[in-house]
Amino acid sequence: MRVAVLGATGMVGRTFVRLLAGHPWFRVEKLVASERSAGRKYGELVDDSPEEFRDVEVTSLPEFLRDPDVDIVFNALPASISREVEGELAQSLPVFTNARSHRYDPDVPILVPEVNLEHLELIEVQRERRGWEGFIVTNPNCSTAILTVSLAALRGFGIREVKVATMQAISGAGYSGLSALAIQDNVIPSIPGEEWKIENESRKILGELDGVEVKPAEFRISAMATRVPVLHGHTEAVFVKLEEGSLEEVREAFESFDPLGELGLPSYERPLVYSDVPQPRLHRDRGRGLTVTVGRLEGSSGSFKYVVTGHNLVRGAAGGSVLNAELAYKLGYLK
Numbered sequence: 001m002r003v004a005v006l007g008a009t010g011m012v013g014r015t016f017v018r019l020l021a022g023h024p025w026f027r028v029e030k031l032v033a034s035e036r037s038a039g040r041k042y043g044e045l046v047d048d049s050p051e052e053f054r055d056v057e058v059t060s061l062p063e064f065l066r067d068p069d070v071d072i073v074f075n076a077l078p079a080s081i082s083r084e085v086e087g088e089l090a091q092s093l094p095v096f097t098n099a100r101s102h103r104y105d106p107d108v109p110i111l112v113p114e115v116n117l118e119h120l121e122l123i124e125v126q127r128e129r130r131g132w133e134g135f136i137v138t139n140p141n142c143s144t145a146i147l148t149v150s151l152a153a154l155r156g157f158g159i160r161e162v163k164v165a166t167m168q169a170i171s172g173a174g175y176s177g178l179s180a181l182a183i184q185d186n187v188i189p190s191i192p193g194e195e196w197k198i199e200n201e202s203r204k205i206l207g208e209l210d211g212v213e214v215k216p217a218e219f220r221i222s223a224m225a226t227r228v229p230v231l232h233g234h235t236e237a238v239f240v241k242l243e244e245g246s247l248e249e250v251r252e253a254f255e256s257f258d259p260l261g262e263l264g265l266p267s268y269e270r271p272l273v274y275s276d277v278p279q280p281r282l283h284r285d286r287g288r289g290l291t292v293t294v295g296r297l298e299g300s301s302g303s304f305k306y307v308v309t310g311h312n313l314v315r316g317a318a319g320g321s322v323l324n325a326e327l328a329y330k331l332g333y334l335k
């Protein structure tokens with residue numbers, strides 16, 4: 001299928017392009033960016049462009065919108081312009097987006113294939129309600145994606161409460177998000193909007209599809225987000241209360257979590273690996289960036305703590321979105 005990547009020169013857009021290079025089902029035909037970049041070769045704008053895209057001429061967003069002529073859109077544009085752009089494109093095309101603009105619409109799924117694949121049924125609700133031929137599927141905020149993969153492994157024990165403190169990498173703030181002087185030798189315990197997203201997106205993702213919308217999961221959740229001087233890879237200290245489960249059972253649940261192994265999705269990797277001391281520099285690239293690493297599990301009688309780390313740009317953004325598209329393709333939502 002022919003694909004366009006919107007916002008192709010930003011941190012997440014570059015990751016989309018890298019992950020889609022040589023993809024067996026999706027062929028990137030259009031790299032879309034600002035008017036400033038339009039007409040220039042992708043390799044001039046992005047130093048580490050995959051070889052096959054170095055000479056591709058970048059298209060401006062207005063030009064793309066006049067005649068999209070692709071089968072699928074991956075969106076890495078900023079949220080400030082995404083709502084309108086996505087709404088326009090979804091009238092005729094499937095849109096897989098990293099932007100938060102539509103995440104909280106009741107008929108739009110926040111999809112993590114290993115956690116809530118059944119929420120894809122909302123595509124039919126969107127089409128019915130909005131008269132679209134296409135649809136919008138979002139991936140979660142990066143820290144939420146990493147957290148929910150670990151929580152999904154624990155769902156069978158009955159999750160009652162989650163407390164999480166994040167240590168988020170610099171790349172989560174975008175290419176020019178933070179100055180070196182602000183983050184070097186420092187920890188910044190404030191990421192605007194992040195805690196609300198973690199708390200609300202997690203409950204939607206782990207919630208139940210009730211016909212035309214998702215009933216959020218009922219567990220209590222409280223998040224504290226911090227930025228740390230790590231390039232890529234968000235790490236999270238999680239404290240969870242479960243209805244039941246021993247330490248051995250919880251560890252076994254982490255170790256055996258592999259819900260979509262049979263589907264044959266090209267990007268699929270085991271979503272979770274247990275390792276004693278998870279660390280972003282050592283573990284973020286595990287499973288080509290799609291595997292999260294869980295460890296430091298301690299606790300008893302339904303009260304546990306653990307650490308999870310994962311690649312914010314891959315599992316937490318572009319990689320999650322590509323996996324969403326692969327799942328939709330496999331389940332017949334892309335024609």
Ligand SMILES: N[C@@H](CC=O)C(=O)O
Nearest residue numbers: 141142143168172173
């Ligand atoms: N908001 C996150 C980026 C992931 O979506 C961050 O600031 O790290």
